[in-house]
Amino acid sequence: MTTIIRNGTIVTADLTTKADVRIENGVITEIGQNLTGGTELDATGCYVMPGGIDPHTHLEMPFMGTYSADDFESGTRAALAGGTTMVVDFVLPGQGQGLMDAAQMWHNKSGRAHCDYSYHMAITWWGEKVWEDMEASVKAGMTSFKHFMAYKGALMVNDDEMFQSFRRVGDLGGIAMVHAENGDVVAELTARLLAEGNTGPEGHAYSRPPQVEGEAANRAIMIADMAGVPLYVVHTSCEDSHEAIRRARQQGKRVWGEPLIQHLVLDESEYFHPDWDHAARRVMSPPFRNKQHQDSLWAGLQSGSLSCVATDHCAFTTDQKRYGVGDFSKIPNGTGGLQDRLPVLWAQGVNTGRLTPNEFVAVTSTNIAKILNMYPKKGAVLVGADADLVVWDPEKTGVVSAATQQSAIDYNVFEGQKLKGMPRYTLTRGRVAVEDGAMKPQEGWGQFTPRAPRPAVNRALSQWKELTAPRPVKRSGIPATGV
Numbered sequence: 001m002t003t004i005i006r007n008g009t010i011v012t013a014d015l016t017t018k019a020d021v022r023i024e025n026g027v028i029t030e031i032g033q034n035l036t037g038g039t040e041l042d043a044t045g046c047y048v049m050p051g052g053i054d055p056h057t058h059l060e061m062p063f064m065g066t067y068s069a070d071d072f073e074s075g076t077r078a079a080l081a082g083g084t085t086m087v088v089d090f091v092l093p094g095q096g097q098g099l100m101d102a103a104q105m106w107h108n109k110s111g112r113a114h115c116d117y118s119y120h121m122a123i124t125w126w127g128e129k130v131w132e133d134m135e136a137s138v139k140a141g142m143t144s145f146k147h148f149m150a151y152k153g154a155l156m157v158n159d160d161e162m163f164q165s166f167r168r169v170g171d172l173g174g175i176a177m178v179h180a181e182n183g184d185v186v187a188e189l190t191a192r193l194l195a196e197g198n199t200g201p202e203g204h205a206y207s208r209p210p211q212v213e214g215e216a217a218n219r220a221i222m223i224a225d226m227a228g229v230p231l232y233v234v235h236t237s238c239e240d241s242h243e244a245i246r247r248a249r250q251q252g253k254r255v256w257g258e259p260l261i262q263h264l265v266l267d268e269s270e271y272f273h274p275d276w277d278h279a280a281r282r283v284m285s286p287p288f289r290n291k292q293h294q295d296s297l298w299a300g301l302q303s304g305s306l307s308c309v310a311t312d313h314c315a316f317t318t319d320q321k322r323y324g325v326g327d328f329s330k331i332p333n334g335t336g337g338l339q340d341r342l343p344v345l346w347a348q349g350v351n352t353g354r355l356t357p358n359e360f361v362a363v364t365s366t367n368i369a370k371i372l373n374m375y376p377k378k379g380a381v382l383v384g385a386d387a388d389l390v391v392w393d394p395e396k397t398g399v400v401s402a403a404t405q406q407s408a409i410d411y412n413v414f415e416g417q418k419l420k421g422m423p424r425y426t427l428t429r430g431r432v433a434v435e436d437g438a439m440k441p442q443e444g445w446g447q448f449t450p451r452a453p454r455p456a457v458n459r460a461l462s463q464w465k466e467l468t469a470p471r472p473v474k475r476s477g478i479p480a481t482g483v
């Protein structure tokens with residue numbers, strides 16, 4: 001089956017050019033002028049861009065006594081509606097559960113996906129079995145390993161476990177990832193706030209000030225440096241952690257930071273809303289910050305000190321959020337955004353002049369594909385790349401509304417945001433899944449994308465570690481012991 005995208009302007013991370021794109025059997029086979037012969041998609045007035053890749057989702061995730069409400073069916077349908085053609089979800093082993101056993105559970109869930117997906121592996125406990133399984137995880141294409149420095153008593157790992165795990169990841173050619181918040185301090189602040197009667201959703205924000213994130217990000221960066229492993233800091237929300245990442249990168253460390261679309265455009269005032277539901281629906285970790293922190297994140301995307309924009313899509317219904325009435329620490333943490341990430345970032349980033357269209361592609365797709373070692377199969381408009389594409393109409397307008405969204409939840413944290421710039425077509429491996437707002441979903445179309453280890457970065461790091469490793473000094477005359 002042949003499809004031609006005609007009359008569009010191709011926009012990639014480093015190039016803007018007018019050309020047509022030929023797609024055969026899900027792959028881009030030709031880029032050129034006046035291509036013909038096949039089903040034609042009219043891209044007049046549109047940008048033809050790599051589909052978005054969301055590097056951070058939690059679909060049907062068991063968390064805080066419930067499951068996130070969007071599964072791989074509704075989650076990937078929402079993704080495609082907003083121009084995202086791939087998600088990377090987190091396999092979350094239970095306490096004592098083997099990594100590959102947990103991975104099989106995720107494979108069982110993802111069978112209904114509408115677009116391609118990959119997995120990060122989470123290190124939620126530590127032991128010999130985990131150490132062994134990490135190699136199997138890498139061999140099975142799950143080469144990035146997330147460590148939770150928060151959620152004490154549940155998912156959190158300690159520094160000694162993190163150091164051992166980071167060394168293992170480095171040896172296996174993988175990437176270490178962290179949720180950077182100091183879980184001990186969060187637990188203390190939470191207990192104190194509750195004891196003082198601060199039980200509402202605003203207590204969640206008070207319990208996780210920027211310092212807990214900055215401290216943890218800096219600690220993880222230093223531990224990663226000592227372990228000789230590249231580090232990816234998820235949901236970077238504030239200047240404190242951004243500063244640590246920026247400094248590390250200036251020092252030549254292999255560290256990447258990932259702001260979320262939520263943190264870029266929504267601020268902490270949401271938690272002080274008089275409606276409990278409104279505030280609780282926005283409870284996530286880290287919490288939304290103030291305007292200065294938002295400016296820092298935008299500047300990071302512009303200057304390159306921050307690399308990708310994600311969603312951390314982990315959506316809970318209002319009923320689920322109400323588990324935390326009377327105790328904010330029981331409100332399931334997480335917000336949605338899969339459908340909204342690209343249109344909201346375009347509206348607030350490109351239309352305001354904060355990002356160029358090429359930078360937009362870089363931070364929503366290409367940088368992610370490169371960091372996670374999927375480029376140029378994903379994140380590219382190149383001959384041989386998967387035809388995961390979005391035909392983006394910069395004049396198409398809309399308004400974010402829970403009433404029309406694909407997500408299974410009953411609200412949207414971006415409700416009412418005005419959009420200008422939306423998909424005309426979204427293609428997943430050449431199949432048109434969205435046409436001018438009309439969904440053409442196909443359950444089970446999505447395929448698992450395994451990822452190989454990253455030999456180049458890790459070889460460089462391990463070579464350097466070897467060159468600078470501690471060695472005993474060879475001495476000729478050693479004095480006799482002094483007794």
Ligand SMILES: NC(=O)NCCC(=O)O
Pocket residue numbers: 058179235283284285286312314333334335
């Ligand atoms: N971010 C959040 O609040 N929920 C999802 C789990 C995580 O990434 O920490």
Ligand SMILES: [Zn+2]
Pocket residue numbers: 179234235285
């Ligand atoms: Zn997290």
Ligand SMILES: [Zn+2]
Pocket residue numbers: 056057058312314
């Ligand atoms: Zn997350």
